[in-house]
Amino acid sequence: MNNINESIIFIRRSIRSFIKEKKVEPEKVDILLRAAMQAPSACNKQPWEFLILDDEKIIDSIAPIDKHYVLAAKAPLVIIVLGNEKTTYRGENGLAWYPQDLSASIQNMLLQAVELGLGSVWIGTYPDEVRINGLKKHFNMPEHITRFAVIAIGYSEDKHKFVDRYDSSKIHYNKY
Numbered sequence: 001m002n003n004i005n006e007s008i009i010f011i012r013r014s015i016r017s018f019i020k021e022k023k024v025e026p027e028k029v030d031i032l033l034r035a036a037m038q039a040p041s042a043c044n045k046q047p048w049e050f051l052i053l054d055d056e057k058i059i060d061s062i063a064p065i066d067k068h069y070v071l072a073a074k075a076p077l078v079i080i081v082l083g084n085e086k087t088t089y090r091g092e093n094g095l096a097w098y099p100q101d102l103s104a105s106i107q108n109m110l111l112q113a114v115e116l117g118l119g120s121v122w123i124g125t126y127p128d129e130v131r132i133n134g135l136k137k138h139f140n141m142p143e144h145i146t147r148f149a150v151i152a153i154g155y156s157e158d159k160h161k162f163v164d165r166y167d168s169s170k171i172h173y174n175k176y
């Protein structure tokens with residue numbers, strides 16, 4: 001087996017300190033978004049949309065919405081991941097499946113960031129009502145677009161570092 005602690009999946013960590021003045025190059029933003037849209041999604045509905053914040057004033061403006069967004073305001077790039085209630089797959093019970101689709105998309109982005117030499121952190125939004133409603137109001141978003149997550153991205157002095165989370169007690173073979 002290859003040395004797993006060198007693979008991006010194993011070394012990825014949340015990075016919470018950024019060199020704010022060092023912008024993320026547009027080519028890298030493009031690769032991040034391509035990685036995000038490459039994710040699997042229920043019935044291949046791809047119900048994701050992305051609001052990119054690369055203007056310092058606009059990034060700073062989200063900090064007062066919720067204390068968790070103060071961290072995002074420290075980054076030179078913020079990607080707000082959005083779910084489209086109209087295009088999401090819905091099962092027979094009518095429930096939307098976009099949370100899984102968007103989570104897969106975000107994980108692709110976080111891993112791609114490691115490969116591009118960038119740090120990132122997923123700042124939870126859905127299903128917190130203060131954050132969901134705060135972002136909706138702030139960006140004047142339509143009803144069918146759900147604010148799902150805020151991803152802060154940038155260059156950092158902090159390094160990705162492997163921590164072993166393998167836990168055999170969570171694995172069940174053939175019966176529970």
Ligand SMILES: Cc1cc2nc3c(=O)[nH]c(=O)nc-3n(C[C@H](O)[C@H](O)[C@H](O)COP(=O)(O)O)c2cc1C
Pocket residue numbers: 012013014015016068071121122123124125
């Ligand atoms: C749904 C979700 C919400 C999260 N929200 C926050 C947050 O608000 N602030 C934060 O600093 N980290 C947040 N994180 C990052 C987690 O704290 C982090 O992934 C976890 O502690 C494991 O550490 P690692 O990412 O370095 O492996 C969130 C992660 C997920 C998946």
